[in-house]
Amino acid sequence: MNKVGGESMEILGIPDPWVWGAYISCILVTILCIVYGILNWNKGDEDEEDQIKEELEWEKAEQEMEEKELGF
Amino acid sequence: MDVLLLSIIVLAYIIIIGYTGYVAWKRTKTAEDFMVAGRTTHPYIMAMSYGATFISTAAIVGFGGMAGVYGMGLLWLTVLNILVGIFIAFVFFGKKTRKMGHNLKALTFPELLSRRFDSKFIQYFSGLVIFLGMPLYAAAVLIGMARFVETTLNIDYSIALVGLALIVALYVIFGGIKGVMYTDAVQGTIMFFGMLFLLFGIYYLLGGVTEANQALTNMSNLVPQAAAATGATGWTSIPSFGSPFWWTLVSTLILGVGIGVLSQPQLIVRFMTVKSNKELNRAVLIGGVFIALMTGTAFIVGALSNVYFYQQTGQIAIAAALGNADKIVPLFIATAMPLWFAYIFMITLISAAMSTLSAQFHVQGTALGRDVYETLSKKTGGASTVVIARGGIVIAVILAVILGFTLPANIVAVGTALWFSLTAGAFLSMYVCAVYWKRATTTGVIAGMLGGTIVSVFWLLFVYKKSAVALGLCNFLFGKATLITGMPWNVIDPIVLGLPIAAIITVAVTLLTKPMAKEHIDKCFEGM
Numbered sequence: 001m002n003k004v005g006g007e008s009m010e011i012l013g014i015p016d017p018w019v020w021g022a023y024i025s026c027i028l029v030t031i032l033c034i035v036y037g038i039l040n041w042n043k044g045d046e047d048e049e050d051q052i053k054e055e056l057e058w059e060k061a062e063q064e065m066e067e068k069e070l071g072f
Numbered sequence: 073m074d075v076l077l078l079s080i081i082v083l084a085y086i087i088i089i090g091y092t093g094y095v096a097w098k099r100t101k102t103a104e105d106f107m108v109a110g111r112t113t114h115p116y117i118m119a120m121s122y123g124a125t126f127i128s129t130a131a132i133v134g135f136g137g138m139a140g141v142y143g144m145g146l147l148w149l150t151v152l153n154i155l156v157g158i159f160i161a162f163v164f165f166g167k168k169t170r171k172m173g174h175n176l177k178a179l180t181f182p183e184l185l186s187r188r189f190d191s192k193f194i195q196y197f198s199g200l201v202i203f204l205g206m207p208l209y210a211a212a213v214l215i216g217m218a219r220f221v222e223t224t225l226n227i228d229y230s231i232a233l234v235g236l237a238l239i240v241a242l243y244v245i246f247g248g249i250k251g252v253m254y255t256d257a258v259q260g261t262i263m264f265f266g267m268l269f270l271l272f273g274i275y276y277l278l279g280g281v282t283e284a285n286q287a288l289t290n291m292s293n294l295v296p297q298a299a300a301a302t303g304a305t306g307w308t309s310i311p312s313f314g315s316p317f318w319w320t321l322v323s324t325l326i327l328g329v330g331i332g333v334l335s336q337p338q339l340i341v342r343f344m345t346v347k348s349n350k351e352l353n354r355a356v357l358i359g360g361v362f363i364a365l366m367t368g369t370a371f372i373v374g375a376l377s378n379v380y381f382y383q384q385t386g387q388i389a390i391a392a393a394l395g396n397a398d399k400i401v402p403l404f405i406a407t408a409m410p411l412w413f414a415y416i417f418m419i420t421l422i423s424a425a426m427s428t429l430s431a432q433f434h435v436q437g438t439a440l441g442r443d444v445y446e447t448l449s450k451k452t453g454g455a456s457t458v459v460i461a462r463g464g465i466v467i468a469v470i471l472a473v474i475l476g477f478t479l480p481a482n483i484v485a486v487g488t489a490l491w492f493s494l495t496a497g498a499f500l501s502m503y504v505c506a507v508y509w510k511r512a513t514t515t516g517v518i519a520g521m522l523g524g525t526i527v528s529v530f531w532l533l534f535v536y537k538k539s540a541v542a543l544g545l546c547n548f549l550f551g552k553a554t555l556i557t558g559m560p561w562n563v564i565d566p567i568v569l570g571l572p573i574a575a576i577i578t579v580a581v582t583l584l585t586k587p588m589a590k591e592h593i594d595k596c597f598e599g600m
Binding site: 010012013014015016018019022023025026027029030032033034036037038040041042043044045048051052054055057058059061062065068 | 143144145147148150151154155158159163167173174177179281282283284285286287288289308309310344345346347348349350351352353354355356357358359360361364368438442457458
């Protein structure tokens with residue numbers, strides 16, 4: 001698993017593809033998040049007013065719980 | 073210790089955090105204000121505050137130190153942190169959880185599960201698992217913080233541990249929970265730039281990316297004999313497949329935390345506090361970059377610190393840290409980085425750990441008060457719940473401190489990983505079914521939860537060597553370190569068994585039982 005063929009290829013000074021693979025994958029999944037974020041930057045707000053209203057009710061209930069049950 | 077420099081930095085930090093806290097407090101006196109202000113809040117603030125809760129001293133000190141021992145293969149955990157902890161969590165779980173939490177008016181994670189499957193048992197059982205299991209994680213965060221202070225200020229570990237625990241307890245008791253979003257964002261920003269400085273710093277010190285990595289590759293012959301005998305092959309190559317070193321790296325450090333993040337109660341509740349799907353979409357970008365830099369830097373620095381220590385002292389990192397991996401990152405920062413940086417980094421880590429810890433203690437308090445006590449006594453609110461919930465917090469803090477004293481060295485990452493594994497075994501199958509499988513039945517998910525919990529807890533206490541030895545119950549009851557001996561059982565993480573067993577039981581029992589009432593399912597999934 002550690003060596004590929006006789007001469008293993010080194011990337012960024014790392015010989016094991018399982019390790020440089022991780023190094024490169026970190027960058028790739030970060031790019032995935034960036035691209036997803038950019039493509040959807042303004043999406044998901046179709047019913048934002050309702051979502052916010054719902055969230056407000058939830059926040060109020062949570063605050064009430066904290067005051068009643070934790071005394072904070 | 074440079075007292076003057078330290079005082080200036082602490083003072084400046086308190087002023088910045090105090091001012092942000094004041095601004096936040098002025099803007100958001102009630103939940104309503106919070107929401108109104110929140111509508112114009114930049115997603116940056118949202119994502120940074122997620123990040124500061126997600127990443128704590130456990131990640132940077134504990135897992136950074138583990139990278140010093142296990143090498144850069146640990147970067148697979150960064151991949152999972154971003155892919156599972158941010159992308160999958162936000163995109164595939166966040167939106168659904170948020171909607172379902174609102175549909176069912178659930179305020180805690182156990183409450184969400186309990187209402188989705190219409191079972192009080194789920195609520196108090198999960199509350200109990202959280203209350204009893206989480207001290208391990210809280211202790212890990214506390215120890216990580218204390219190790220950093222110990223090394224940076226050169227003071228005794230016990231003093232650091234007790235002092236920090238007292239500060240955290242005061243912070244929690246005096247309402248450190250509210251209005252933390254802005255201060256979290258400031259901490260997140262300082263941490264972000266701190267880690268960026270560290271990443272550039274180490275590659276600059278060691279002469280460039282390829283050069284530094286190559287130098288680490290060239291050190292593979294310096295792997296200690298004991299480690300080599302258990303499968304270690306160097307810091308830039310994966311340990312021998314199936315060896316104890318491989319199992320610890322892959323099953324505990326990478327899978328345990330990488331997958332277990334999906335079932336973290338304190339993070340799941342965060343989804344319900346996001347105000348719209350748009351925020352979640354935007355937070356994917358910022359959160360992804362943040363987590364990549366935080367954990368990626370910690371693991372790269374941990375691994376490369378071997379090169380630095382070898383060049384400076386002729387020792388590898390774990391030897392320079394006197395055998396305690398939890399000290400590798402603090403020691404590297406204290407010796408290789410400028411003093412002002414070490415101080416700023418320490419203060420930021422302390423405050424990040426405080427917000428993580430206060431969230432943990434808070435979750436434990438509500439788990440005992442609301443999920444266990446109220447569910448069993450059928451009372452809502454009232455003085456007795458406050459007493460129980462606060463009592464729960466006090467017990468949780470005391471437990472964390474006791475564990476901080478009794479747990480052995482090299483424990484920060486393992487302690488964190490085991491808590492993540494435990495939650496994955498107990499809750500993950502049920503949580504996935506809750507938001508994705510309408511057919512899942514109450515009996516099915518309860519059977520899965522019990523199966524997963526029993527297997528995970530049994531494994532953790534009696535088979536998995538690192539935790540069984542550290543917690544000592546097996547030795548106390550049976551007079552031996554672990555019940556099952558022989559490879560590879562002692563080094564396989566509980567998640568490898570607990571999670572699949574829970575999933576299989578859940579599915580099997582569900583298929584043998586009647587589906588839940590359609591009206592109930594419709595109510596849960598309304599608008600999803």
